[in-house]
Amino acid sequence: MPFFVYILYSPTKxxxxxGFTSDLEERVIRHNQKSKGFTGNTDDWIxxxxxxxxxxxxxxxxxxxxxxxxxxxxxxxxxxDN
Numbered sequence: 032m033p034f035f036v037y038i039l040y041s042p043t044k045x046x047x048x049x050g051f052t053s054d055l056e057e058r059v060i061r062h063n064q065k066s067k068g069f070t071g072n073t074d075d076w077i078x079x080x081x082x083x084x085x086x087x088x089x090x091x092x093x094x095x096x097x098x099x100x101x102x103x104x105x106x107x108x109x110x111x112d113n
Contacts, residue, residue: 034090036097038080038106043073047106051094055081080110 035055039048039062048070052058059078062070070076084090100106 034084034087036082036084036090036093037078038097038110039070039076040079041070041073041076043075047079047103048076049094049097049106051087051090053087080113 032053034051034053035058036051037049037055037058039050039059040046041048048062050058055078059076062076063074065071065074082090082093084093097106097109
C-alpha cells in the first residue's frame, strides 16, 4: 500500500498544510469538511504537491522533514521544483 506526503494550499487562508496519508483523495475531502483544527474553518484546500512512498516510516520521515523547515519560502521552492 502506498503512502503519500502532501502539501495542501488554501487561497482563503493563504497558508500551506503538510500531512501524510494512505488515501490522499479521502484525506483531502476530510480536510475540506469544516471541523475543528487548522484546516477546519475553510473548505478550499487544494493539493499543491504530493509524493508517494512505499512505507509508512518513509512517508512519516519526509513529512517531519518538510515540517521542520518552518519556511514558506522553502516550501514554495519545493513546489516550484516540481
